[in-house]
Amino acid sequence: MFNLNSVFLFVVSGTFIVFVLCQAIFFLIRAYREGMKMGMEKKVLMRTVKTSIAFTIAPAVSILLGVITLSKFLGLPLPWLRLSILGAITYELTAAASAAATMGISISEAITSGQIYVTILWVMTLGIIPSMVLIPLFLKKFQSGMSVIKKRDPIWSEHFMTALFMGMISAFLGVVFKDVSKGLVGFISVFIMMFSAAVMIVIGLLLKKYKIKALEDYALPISMLSGMAFSIFITGVIGG
Amino acid sequence: MKNTAELRKTIDVQEAVVTSDPFIENTHRYGRLWMGLTFLFMLAVPIVVGTYYDVHPVFKDVAKGLLGVAPIFWTVALIEIITFTPMLGTGGSYLGFVTGNLTNLKVPCTLMALENSGFKQGTKEGEIISTLAVATSSIVTVIIIAIGVFMMAPLTPILNSEFLKPAFDQILPALFGGLAVVYVSKNAKIAAVPLIFMVVIFSLIPSLASAVSMFVPVGAIIAIISARIMYKRGVL
Numbered sequence: 289m290f291n292l293n294s295v296f297l298f299v300v301s302g303t304f305i306v307f308v309l310c311q312a313i314f315f316l317i318r319a320y321r322e323g324m325k326m327g328m329e330k331k332v333l334m335r336t337v338k339t340s341i342a343f344t345i346a347p348a349v350s351i352l353l354g355v356i357t358l359s360k361f362l363g364l365p366l367p368w369l370r371l372s373i374l375g376a377i378t379y380e381l382t383a384a385a386s387a388a389a390t391m392g393i394s395i396s397e398a399i400t401s402g403q404i405y406v407t408i409l410w411v412m413t414l415g416i417i418p419s420m421v422l423i424p425l426f427l428k429k430f431q432s433g434m435s436v437i438k439k440r441d442p443i444w445s446e447h448f449m450t451a452l453f454m455g456m457i458s459a460f461l462g463v464v465f466k467d468v469s470k471g472l473v474g475f476i477s478v479f480i481m482m483f484s485a486a487v488m489i490v491i492g493l494l495l496k497k498y499k500i501k502a503l504e505d506y507a508l509p510i511s512m513l514s515g516m517a518f519s520i521f522i523t524g525v526i527g528g
Numbered sequence: 529m530k531n532t533a534e535l536r537k538t539i540d541v542q543e544a545v546v547t548s549d550p551f552i553e554n555t556h557r558y559g560r561l562w563m564g565l566t567f568l569f570m571l572a573v574p575i576v577v578g579t580y581y582d583v584h585p586v587f588k589d590v591a592k593g594l595l596g597v598a599p600i601f602w603t604v605a606l607i608e609i610i611t612f613t614p615m616l617g618t619g620g621s622y623l624g625f626v627t628g629n630l631t632n633l634k635v636p637c638t639l640m641a642l643e644n645s646g647f648k649q650g651t652k653e654g655e656i657i658s659t660l661a662v663a664t665s666s667i668v669t670v671i672i673i674a675i676g677v678f679m680m681a682p683l684t685p686i687l688n689s690e691f692l693k694p695a696f697d698q699i700l701p702a703l704f705g706g707l708a709v710v711y712v713s714k715n716a717k718i719a720a721v722p723l724i725f726m727v728v729i730f731s732l733i734p735s736l737a738s739a740v741s742m743f744v745p746v747g748a749i750i751a752i753i754s755a756r757i758m759y760k761r762g763v764l
């Protein structure tokens with residue numbers, strides 16, 4: 289019988305992950321060296337690395353939960369590969385579910401056929417192709433286009449970039465309100481967002497008064513983790 | 529707050545640095561090479577697995593499965609490229625799109641790193657900071673998931689516990705609440721219209737939440753139009 293967790297599949301996934309890890313290390317070292325060469329302060333570069341580590345831990349554990357979810361259907365090696373690099377749970381789960389549905393199988397049970405496994409693997413692979421093709425081909429041209437906007441009107445270009453940021457942030461803030469029609473339970477996400485925002489405001493006030501640099505660097509991880517901790521409390525109080 | 533003359537001067541300097549820098553030119557070269565190799569590696573995985581097990585995909589099912597996801601996900605990919613590459617910078621874009629998890633991890637991490645450092649994306653310093661942030665975040669993610677995969681048996685009951693479930697279910701509101709304070713407070717005028725629109729649309733039609741990525745460009749377009757009107761009227 290086909291083994292979803294075979295050593296071979298672990299080796300294939302592991303090799304690919306190590307390859308991408310090398311890529312990340314290459315870009316990290318290259319950027320660090322260039323930063324030092326151009327006279328940026330070492331402590332600024334190191335602080336960026338440290339705060340990025342602190343910020344990444346909680347979302348990475350959340351991604352690990354996605355690996356666990358998918359592993360019930362696809363085994364461990366494939367979700368390990370797809371969520372360590374390339375994808376995100378929303379995409380991978382949907383792609384796997386779409387492929388499974390066309391073959392009339394359920395994603396609640398482990399795959400037992402090699403052919404079904406390879407078919408799903410192809411759907412997941414082909415579904416993620418555009419960015420892998422478009423970025424190498426068009427990123428430079430796209431950036432040149434953005435430069436033209438900048439040259440034409442530098443002030444507007446600054447506002448244009450801010451508006452792009454705001455587009456993303458407003459969409460993810462707006463979606464927090466999706467369940468408000470369900471009554472108090474539907475406000476849980478809103479309360480958590482507000483709590484996280486309140487923690488950030490308190491940190492801002494403390495910063496103004498005490499000027500602790502470390503607090504500024506870790507403000508976002510602290511507010512995020514506080515929001516997550518608060519979610520345990522508020523869900524217990526309201527239910528949901 | 530910088531006045532118009534100062535802002536224009538800063539931007540002119542940034543422009544001169546970023547468009548003519550050999551480091552950025554080489555970043556494109558290396559980025560294309562790494563991404564090209566990753567693309568080949570990615571295609572090799574199903575071929576190698578299929579060959580090893582001597583099984584071949586059912587092409588009809590691949591096409592049908594792809595038809596179910598491609599129209600949405602290829603569109604989202606295009607949207608993400610347009611929206612996220614200006615935030616991630618050159619090195620950050622090449623690496624970020626290979627390592628994935630952009631919305632929930634790489635983009636907020638980059639925004640935070642830029643904010644803390646005080647450098648703007650579009651400057652060479654901003655490019656260095658964003659690349660460091662994306663690379664570090666990618667490495668940490670790979671390590672944490674690898675630890676999790678190899679310690680799956682003892683970790684699964686803890687991570688799947690009912691006690692911790694709300695914390696992981698609510699990670700995005702917890703993340704974006706803090707981010708909102710930083711960005712919305714600094715750009716309240718530009719943020720107001722898209723934010724109100726999004727709150728109203730998702731409150732009224734909750735089913736749209738599953739397609740939130742599609743609303744990122746909608747929010748951006750609304751923000752750009754409202755910002756343009758305010759800019760023209762001298763309100764910004």
